[in-house]
Amino acid sequence: MTEAEQESVKTAPDVAALEQEGDIAADYIEGLLDIADIDGDIDMDVEGDRAVVSVVGVKGIDLVGPNGEVLEALQELTRLAVHRQTGERCRLMLDVAGYRERRRSELSKLGSQISDDVKRSGEPHALQPMTPFERKIVHDAVAAAGLRSESEGEEPRRYVVVLPA
Structure with a gap:
C-alpha cells in the first residue's frame, strides 16, 4: 500500500462507528421526546466525518430555544450519552425542525x-x-x-x- 493510500485509510471516517453514534443518539433523543410528550420523528445520516440526527415534524420551537440555546444543550447531552456508551468522544450534530440548515x-x-x-x-x-x-x-x-x-x-x-x- 502506498503512503497516500495509507493516509487515506487513516483519515477516512469509520461509517459504521458514525452510524452507531447516530443510533445511540436517536434512542436517547427519542427517550427525551417520550418523557416530554413531544411528537416528532428522528432522521439519521452521516455527513462527512460526523453523525447527524434530526428531529423532524415537531411543533413549536421549544427544542431550539432562543438563538438555538436549548438545541446546543440537547446536543451536548446527546454527545455525553453517546460517549457514555462508546467511550469515544463524538462530534455528533443534532438538528431540530431544520434550524441548523x-x-x-x-x-x-x-x-x-x-x-x-x-x-x-x-x-x-x-x-x-x-x-x-x-x-x-x-x-x-x-x-x-x-x-x-x-x-x-x-x-x-x-x-x-x-x-x-
Missing part, C-alpha cells in the same frame, strides 16, 4: 456580506458571539470570499473577526 444559510450570507464590507472599507469587522458551529460557517464563507478571519474571545462569548486582505 436555516442558520447555515443565514450565516453563509452574513459571512459573504461582511466580507464585501471589509473589502470595501479595508477595516476589520467583529461579529457577535457565536457557537463553534456558527463560527465555522462564517469562517468558510469568508475564506470563499478570499479573505481571512479569526476567532477571538473566550467561550461562550467567542466571536469572529473578518480581516482585510
Whole structure:
C-alpha cells in the first residue's frame, strides 16, 4: 500500500462507528421526546466525518430555544450519552425542525456580506458571539470570499473577526 493510500485509510471516517453514534443518539433523543410528550420523528445520516440526527415534524420551537440555546444543550447531552456508551468522544450534530440548515444559510450570507464590507472599507469587522458551529460557517464563507478571519474571545462569548486582505 502506498503512503497516500495509507493516509487515506487513516483519515477516512469509520461509517459504521458514525452510524452507531447516530443510533445511540436517536434512542436517547427519542427517550427525551417520550418523557416530554413531544411528537416528532428522528432522521439519521452521516455527513462527512460526523453523525447527524434530526428531529423532524415537531411543533413549536421549544427544542431550539432562543438563538438555538436549548438545541446546543440537547446536543451536548446527546454527545455525553453517546460517549457514555462508546467511550469515544463524538462530534455528533443534532438538528431540530431544520434550524441548523436555516442558520447555515443565514450565516453563509452574513459571512459573504461582511466580507464585501471589509473589502470595501479595508477595516476589520467583529461579529457577535457565536457557537463553534456558527463560527465555522462564517469562517468558510469568508475564506470563499478570499479573505481571512479569526476567532477571538473566550467561550461562550467567542466571536469572529473578518480581516482585510
